[in-house]
Amino acid sequence: MNNSEIYKRLYKDYSKKYINKILISVFFGVLVAASTSAIAWLLDPAIKKIFVEKDQSLIIVIPLLIIVAFTIKGFALYFAKAIMIKVAEEIKKILQSQMVKSLIKADTQLIDQKHSGKFISNLTYDVTHITTLLSTAVLNLFKDSLTLFGLLFVMFYQNWKLSLIAIIMIPIAGLASKTLGKRMGKVVTEAQEKSGFLNTHLIELFKNHKLVKIFQREEYESKRTDEHLDQLKDKNIKINTVYVRMSPIMETLTGIMIAILIFYSGKLALKSEIEIGNFFSFLAAMMLAYQPVRALSTINITLKQGLSAANRILPIIDHKNTIIDLDDSKDLNITDASIKFNKLNFKYNSNEENVLKNINIDIAGGKMTSLVGHSGSGKSTILNLIPRFYDAQSGDILIDNQSIYKVKIKSLRDKISLVSQDTTLFDDTIKNNIKYAKDNVSDEEVISAAKFSYANEFIEQLPNKYETIIGENGIRLSGGEKQRLSIARAMIKKSPIILLDEATSSLDSETESKIQDALKILTKDKTTIVIAHRLSTILSSDQIYIIDSGNVVANGKHDELLNNSELYKNFYEKQIRKE
Secondary structure, eight states: OOHHHHHHHHHHHTGGGGHHHHHHHHHHHHHHHHHHHHHHHHHHHIIIIIIISOOGGGTTHHHHHHHHHHHHHHHHHHHHHHHHHHHHHHHHHHHHHHHHHHHHHSOHHHHHHSOHHHHHHIIIIIHHHHHHHHTHHHHHHHHHHHHHHHHHHHHHHHOHHHHHHHTTHHHHHHHHHHHHHHHHHHHHHHHHHHHHHHHHHHHHHHHTHHHHHHTTOHHHHHHHHHHHHHHHHHHHHHHHHHHHTHHHHHHHHHHHHHHHHHHHHHHHHHTTOSOHHHHHHHHHHHHHHHHHHHHHHHHHHHHHHHHHHHHHHHHHHTOOOSSOOOTTOBOOOOSSOOEEEEEEEEOSSTTSOOSEEEEEEEEOTTSEEEEEOOTTSSHHHHHHHTTTSSOOSEEEEEETTEETTSBOHHHHHHTEEEEESSOOOOSSBHHHHHHTTSSSOOHHHHHHHHHHTTOHHHHTTSTTGGGOBOOGGGTTSOHHHHHHHHHHHHHHHTOSEEEEESTTTTOOHHHHHHHHHHHHHHHTTSEEEEEOOSHHHHHTOSEEEEEETTEEEEEEOHHHHHHHOHHHHHHHHHHHHHO
């Protein structure tokens, strides 16, 4: 989008909703302009009548009028800014909400491509610049433009010759602002990138704090943090330095203008073409015009910041998923939940080789099927394709002879539960983590699922039981306890299809035994696909598929594969030695 399109979009989607409040704020901006101009104009009769003509009749009236003018200006400025503060926060909330909703609904592939720290930087750093553009910049544009117009009127009213000299300052300030604005857009983009890198680093640091300690890398990580902070500091210094560059320019211009005006006014006074009252009123108006001229000169910088941020935010909000429902898609109708992979090919990026190659798999409904193979062979990718976390480039996946690409995604995922070795939990209560699988779950259902998953036994020992806050990703729980909560959550959903991604890996034998028992309950009469590393899982499988380098190289029952597959035999023998 070009700048014009961005402005139209920001107005139509955001500012337009609050146009009434913005117009009220602009009205108060008009009062600010009128009262500021009145202050400058009142100096003429004050000096002329009170000090020159010694007229005592206005000695009380004019000071009172000046007080009234300043009071109106103060309150009008307060109300104008207070209204726009509320508008800014409302727009900020909408932008952040739209961005988060877009990311929540986004394809998994989009989330994988960018670190969460950079999305957080977009959500905080960039959104602030956009709201500043839509609120503060809009108010200042109207308020300061009207104030400047009013003061120019006073200046021309007092002496048009001096005014022509004074207004030379305006285009010069505008030219300087335009130059600095171009520089600002580049610096702000660089600062946002550094902010994203810092957020990324901090998230990784907190997430891996145990690793940092065990390898004694505190000093190393402190240095890395300082490097990120230094880079961000340097960019912020540049941004603020660009802002303050207007100060010497404006101060110098003002000094030159005043010097020229005093010189020229002296010439006019000798010719009796200007009175002292006119001069001081004109000078006051010009001095008061300094603030709006300076503010208007920096608006271009604010606009550049906002535009630069919008160029990063709007594409995220506008992101169109590639994994979507077809227009004629229907709900998935489950009979026995059999699954079939038909000549399926998949790769994560278009410029890479296929991760899965011509995959053909038949998974019987209500039975357990195991996928066996070395790490990186493509087993987890196969699981991820079933709920359409990713879409294959060619081929098809059928559930009860219905293509998953022709049914509604919501109905598809409603029929699937996933239990992974990388258990994901929220920093919430145990009860809410279990209930996360489905709406309107009763406490009795939660307790029942916890009992069947053998989670109830450790939950009851906790001080707050089901109301216990478990910390970020269940940090206060052991691996086995987290896994049992994950199984309880899957039980709540009661899906006909269960995906188990190495759900019992890295557990001690006692814990594994409990989890295996819980999984038997979870998977009873369910179509279960399990990535198997444990011997116990392999032996209980109804069908086993051997995956090697993205290909199905063998399949059958355990005894068949021992005789027919050297790869499986080697895998099995290694498992026996481990057991």
